Amino acid sequence: MLEVTDLHVNYGPVNAVHGVSFAAEAGKITLVLGANGAGKTTSLRAVAGFHKPKSGRVVLDGQEITGTSAHKVVRKGMALVPEGRKIFFPLTVEENLKVGAYVAPRASVDQGLAVVFEKFPVLADRRQSAAGLLSGGEQQMLAFGRALMSQPRLMLLDEPSMGLAPTMVDRVLGSVRAMADEGIGILMVEQNADAGLEIADHVVVVNRGETVWTGSAAEAGGSRAIVHAMLGDAALDEA
Ligand SMILES: Nc1ncnc2c1ncn2[C@@H]1O[C@H](COP(=O)(O)OP(=O)(O)O)[C@@H](O)[C@H]1O
Numbered sequence: 001m002l003e004v005t006d007l008h009v010n011y012g013p014v015n016a017v018h019g020v021s022f023a024a025e026a027g028k029i030t031l032v033l034g035a036n037g038a039g040k041t042t043s044l045r046a047v048a049g050f051h052k053p054k055s056g057r058v059v060l061d062g063q064e065i066t067g068t069s070a071h072k073v074v075r076k077g078m079a080l081v082p083e084g085r086k087i088f089f090p091l092t093v094e095e096n097l098k099v100g101a102y103v104a105p106r107a108s109v110d111q112g113l114a115v116v117f118e119k120f121p122v123l124a125d126r127r128q129s130a131a132g133l134l135s136g137g138e139q140q141m142l143a144f145g146r147a148l149m150s151q152p153r154l155m156l157l158d159e160p161s162m163g164l165a166p167t168m169v170d171r172v173l174g175s176v177r178a179m180a181d182e183g184i185g186i187l188m189v190e191q192n193a194d195a196g197l198e199i200a201d202h203v204v205v206v207n208r209g210e211t212v213w214t215g216s217a218a219e220a221g222g223s224r225a226i227v228h229a230m231l232g233d234a235a236l237d238e239a
């Protein structure tokens with residue numbers, strides 16, 4: 001469904017990403033692991049059309065979309081849930097969700113809301129609350145819900161468990177697994193490697209701007225020493 005090959009991304013003269021490759025499949029979770037500053041966010045933003053790559057190929061369902069701008073990428077069925085969630089705190093839950101529906105035909109907004117509220121009943125209960133009043137976990141679910149409003153076939157998730165209490169981590173990642181089980185392809189960056197490995201199908205390790213390891217979650221879990229070596233002390237020690 002998604003094939004990213006040999007991505008290179010610069011910030012001015014700084015070469016942040018130089019050789020990232022990964023893939024995502026319908027109904028599966030690809031987990032992207034890597035230390036802070038490895039280039040995970042930069043890669044996701046480049047794939048989603050928020051930053052132009054210097055080179056490399058992004059192919060979605062057989063069609064090359066490298067460098068396509070974000071609003072067009074959303075229409076092609078790929079939605080980014082950004083690092084830090086980027087919820088609009090003063091807006092209500094429902095208003096935040098409607099922001100995510102800007103590419104959907106008008107008639108489907110109500111249907112989209114119904115789908116999101118069924119998946120995340122807590123959002124239905126809080127639909128008229130200011131989003132800033134939600135807990136961190138609820139805000140993450142709202143960020144998922146906002147992305148779901150564009151009816152994506154593929155979702156890119158950037159550190160969904162960041163800053164959440166351990167019980168919330170399980171709930172949030174459980175909802176990621178549920179979205180995949182409904183057929184959505186998921187590409188997920190997680191610093192919490194242990195929690196991520198519990199739900200992932202495939203694993204990609206990025207180190208200093210490059211993909212250095214790709215394999216199944218079972219292989220990655222079974223060779224923690226290898227993953228650990230690639231990550232330094234970043235993830236497995238903390239988890
Ligand atoms: N806007 C920016 N301008 C310049 N350098 C940046 C910018 N954003 C990130 N970087 C640098 O690019 C590298 C990769 O960052 P990032 O993709 O955020 O890593 P990760 O998400 O894996 O923690 C880091 O060295 C970071 O300092």
Ligand SMILES: [Mg+2]
Nearest residue numbers: 040041042083
């Ligand atoms: Mg990041």
